[in-house]
Amino acid sequence: MTENKSNTIKILIPILFSFFVMGMVDIVGLSTNYLKKDFSLDELTSSIIPMMVFFWFAIFSIPTGLLMNRIGRKKTVLLAILIECISLILPFFFYDFYVVIFSFALLGIGNTILQVSLNPLVASIVHDSKLAGTLTFGQFIKAVSSFVGPIIASMAVKNYGDWKLILPVFAITSLISFVWLYSVPIRREENVDTKQASFGNTLGLLKDSLILQMFLGILLIVGIDVCMNVNTPQLLEQRLGFTTDDATLGSSLYFGARTFGAFLGSVLLLKINPSRFMKTNMLIAIPAFLMLMFLSDKWLLFAAVFIIGLTCANVFSIIFSVAMQYRPQKANEISSLMIMGVAGGAVVTPLVGVVAKHFGLGISFGVLLLSAAYIYILSLKFEKKS
Numbered sequence: 001m002t003e004n005k006s007n008t009i010k011i012l013i014p015i016l017f018s019f020f021v022m023g024m025v026d027i028v029g030l031s032t033n034y035l036k037k038d039f040s041l042d043e044l045t046s047s048i049i050p051m052m053v054f055f056w057f058a059i060f061s062i063p064t065g066l067l068m069n070r071i072g073r074k075k076t077v078l079l080a081i082l083i084e085c086i087s088l089i090l091p092f093f094f095y096d097f098y099v100v101i102f103s104f105a106l107l108g109i110g111n112t113i114l115q116v117s118l119n120p121l122v123a124s125i126v127h128d129s130k131l132a133g134t135l136t137f138g139q140f141i142k143a144v145s146s147f148v149g150p151i152i153a154s155m156a157v158k159n160y161g162d163w164k165l166i167l168p169v170f171a172i173t174s175l176i177s178f179v180w181l182y183s184v185p186i187r188r189e190e191n192v193d194t195k196q197a198s199f200g201n202t203l204g205l206l207k208d209s210l211i212l213q214m215f216l217g218i219l220l221i222v223g224i225d226v227c228m229n230v231n232t233p234q235l236l237e238q239r240l241g242f243t244t245d246d247a248t249l250g251s252s253l254y255f256g257a258r259t260f261g262a263f264l265g266s267v268l269l270l271k272i273n274p275s276r277f278m279k280t281n282m283l284i285a286i287p288a289f290l291m292l293m294f295l296s297d298k299w300l301l302f303a304a305v306f307i308i309g310l311t312c313a314n315v316f317s318i319i320f321s322v323a324m325q326y327r328p329q330k331a332n333e334i335s336s337l338m339i340m341g342v343a344g345g346a347v348v349t350p351l352v353g354v355v356a357k358h359f360g361l362g363i364s365f366g367v368l369l370l371s372a373a374y375i376y377i378l379s380l381k382f383e384k385k386s
Contacts, residue, residue, distance in 0.1 A: 023145025065336030083110030137266030218341035223348025257309025275382030
């Protein structure tokens with residue numbers, strides 16, 4: 001191993017560890033149930049809590065891209081980790097409903113800044129041919145963080161009777177990530193065009209047809225994720241007569257397949273052309289969506305859910321890596337647009353809901369099938385470009 005390669009790995013490891021901090025945002029899901037009980041919240045109020053996290057993707061994505069142009073990617077990532085650390089520790093010491101709401105808003109802001117800045121930081125370290133695989137491995141680390149959160153919380157409740165003990169654990173982990181990344185020397189990127197950077201000019205990049213298509217690709221893959229999580233249990237209840245508790249197996253199976261797919265993809269994408277890999281995945285995913293639309297056999301439905309989780313696991317990272325390489329001098333602004341698409345992915349959910357209401361839940365998966373078909377077409381454009 002050459003010295004240069006060794007230095008790159010030493011820099012990359014603390015950057016990748018930051019993806020674990022990124023996954024901590026999913027703590028809002030498990031904490032909502034505890035907050036509902038502790039503060040006697042009604043259904044409407046408790047349902048608003050997760051919005052306090054994900055609302056900020058639409059507000060802070062573009063400003064974060066502009067901030068990166070001013071202070072650099074590493075400092076922006078460090079700022080995001082510090083904000084997340086503060087947001088996690090506040091409710092542990094001041095367990096009040098309004099403090100919790102403020103903390104979750106901070107968590108959402110910090111996570112938005114982290115998602116916008118961390119991927120470009122990886123792109124400034126890793127060679128283009130390895131970027132898709134590296135970003136996918138980052139998503140795998142993020143998935144591990146999301147997976148262990150509920151386990152830590154349940155252990156805290158079982159052994160100490162307090163779910164909030166997960167907060168200092170995650171806060172200390174964030175602090176370790178901050179110190180580790182801070183200690184690593186990373187040269188500030190020099191090929192970034194900051195002269196024309198503005199809110200309007202960033203949105204103006206959507207006039208570029210390929211950037212717009214990639215933005216829509218991010219929107220649709222996030223929509224697939226959200227709808228598979230929400231609608232798969234309902235489908236199992238309707239088709240197989242599962243109870244609500246048993247039907248949650250559908251979501252667990254999907255996210256388990258996604259976690260495995262992210263790990264597998266991080267290895268394969270180091271050797272396989274990303275656009276060809278995405279094209280193959282979508283060709284496999286489309287029949288799986290058809291299976292969800294029309295079949296009623298338990299094992300075939302389980303197989304379809306697993307296949308979709310496996311094949312969709314790498315789409316976000318591949319689109320993001322192509323976006324970073326498309327116009328490197330505008331990578332910060334393009335990153336902010338792609339992450340804004342994460343918030344925009346919520347528009348797919350009500351569309352699926354409308355189709356389900358009028359044509360049935362099974363047919364509503366056709367919206368996700370069309371989304372996969374769009375991503376397949378996008379992969380063909382990537383293949384031509386490469």
